[in-house]
Every structure is written in C-alpha cells, then in structure tokens.
Amino acid sequence: MTRSPYDAIAEGYAALNATSLLNEYYNRPALAELAGDVAGRRVLDVGCGSGPILADLLERGAIVTGIDSSAGMLEQARARLGDAVDLRVADLAEPLPFEDDTFDDVVASQVLHYLKDWAPCLAELHRVLKPGGRLIVSEEHPSAIFFSDRLSGGDREYFGVHRRTEEWELGGRTTELTFWDRPLHAMTDAFAEAGFRIATISEPAPAPAAFERFPELRKHASGRFLAFLLFVLVAE
Numbered sequence: 195m196t197r198s199p200y201d202a203i204a205e206g207y208a209a210l211n212a213t214s215l216l217n218e219y220y221n222r223p224a225l226a227e228l229a230g231d232v233a234g235r236r237v238l239d240v241g242c243g244s245g246p247i248l249a250d251l252l253e254r255g256a257i258v259t260g261i262d263s264s265a266g267m268l269e270q271a272r273a274r275l276g277d278a279v280d281l282r283v284a285d286l287a288e289p290l291p292f293e294d295d296t297f298d299d300v301v302a303s304q305v306l307h308y309l310k311d312w313a314p315c316l317a318e319l320h321r322v323l324k325p326g327g328r329l330i331v332s333e334e335h336p337s338a339i340f341f342s343d344r345l346s347g348g349d350r351e352y353f354g355v356h357r358r359t360e361e362w363e364l365g366g367r368t369t370e371l372t373f374w375d376r377p378l379h380a381m382t383d384a385f386a387e388a389g390f391r392i393a394t395i396s397e398p399a400p401a402p403a404a405f406e407r408f409p410e411l412r413k414h415a416s417g418r419f420l421a422f423l424l425f426v427l428v429a430e
Contacts, residue, residue, distance in 0.1 A: 206365025241305025
C-alpha cells in the first residue's frame with residue numbers, strides 16, 4: 195500500500211477536526227443523530243481518521259472497528275481510543291479484510307470523494323454488511339462545491355465527475371489531496387446499482403452549540419447553510 199498524503203498532516207488534521215465548525219459542530223453531530231441507538235451493534239468506520247466518530251459510537255455502546263489508508267491518522271486514533279479498539283490500515287479501493295455479513299452498520303464520513311469510481315467500494319461495503327444493515331454516508335454537498343467554484347471565478351459545470359486537487363498546510367506540514375466531485379444523481383445512481391435502498395437524505399443544520407462557539411452563524415436567519423449531504427442506506 196502506498197503512503198497516504200494524510201500521513202504528513204495527521205497530527206495537524208486531528209487537531210483541526212477537534213475544534214472546527216464543520217467537523218466538531220456539524221458533521222459529527224449529524225452523523226450521531228442519524229445513527230441513533232447503536233448499543234450492541236457492530237459498526238465499521240471506513241476512513242476513520244483520528245477516531246472522533248469511533249469515540250462517539252463507543253460512547254453510545256457500539257462494538258467498533260476502524261479502517262483508514264493513513265497509518266499516521268490511525269496513530270492519532272490509537273492515542274485517542276487506546277489499544278482495545280480494532281484499527282487497521284486498509285484502502286477502500288481494494289477488497290476489505292472482513293468476512294461477508296460482518297457488520298450491522300458502516301459509517302463512511304467524508305471518504306467516498308477520494309474515489310473516482312464508487313462501484314467497487316460500495317460493492318465491498320454491501321458485502322460486509324448484514325442483510326438489512328445500514329450504510330451511513332456523509333459527503334460534501336455537491337451544490338456547495340458548485341457554487342464555491344462559481345464564486346471563485348470557475349466555470350465547471352455541475353454535472354459529471356470532476357477531479358479537484360488542493361494543497362493543505364497543517365501543523366507546519368504540507369500535502370496535496372485529490373477529490374472527485376459528483377452531482378447528487380451520480381451518488382444516488384451508484385447507491386442503487388450497489389444494492390442499497392435510500393432510507394434518508396439529510397441536509398442538516400449545525401448543532402445548537404455551534405452558535406455559541408461561532409456567533410457569526412447567527413447572520414444566517416435559519417441557522418442553516420450548505421456544507422454536507424448525508425444518507426442512510428439499507429443493504430438489500
């Protein structure tokens with residue numbers, strides 16, 4: 195397995211996630227709400243990073259496993275969670291190291307957008323889920339990406355799958371990340387082709403605590419803004 199670009203910024207990225215509006219006060223609370231009661235359920239977090247979502251699931255009584263392509267990020271997760279949690283280096287572009295029908299739920303938070311082709315990955319996630327199990331997905335909202343591009347002077351169309359490359363600097367370290375952006379219909383088509391039924395589509399608001407930590411959010415009359423699009427998918 196090749197070295198992950200996240201290895202270079204693992205410590206800085208973990209620190210950023212712990213305090214940022216989009217992760218700590220938006221994405222994580224929204225995922226926890228959609229997951230609901232997970233006590234006693236076997237849950238796989240793919241692209242678990244430094245483990246904040248695993249920590250939430252553990253606190254709610256889930257039996258958790260985490261995988262990530264970055265050994266550096268998993269070091270951060272072990273520091274957070276200890277050695278009792280099953281953490282493994284694995285690449286979503288390759289077959290997963292689990293038997294069929296292993297998990298009740300899979301969480302894929304902000305990770306599918308690193309893949310140009312979702313089909314092999316979704317097939318693997320379907321395989322390791324028990325029949326009727328849930329895949330809970332969080333992705334960047336395609337409309338937010340489109341409008342951001344236009345506001346910055348870009349002319350990329352909404353439709354189609356597009357490569358986006360960004361240079362990130364965190365903790366004094368720099369790395370280059372590549373994302374594959376796609377419209378909503380491409381996401382839902384991929385889910386259906388992999389054998390998933392869409393149970394929920396969510397465009398959440400930030401958690402209430404966000405308005406105390408980031409008072410500038412009050413300028414949004416509804417308290418909502420486009421950032422993430424979340425799905426609950428059922429394996430059929």
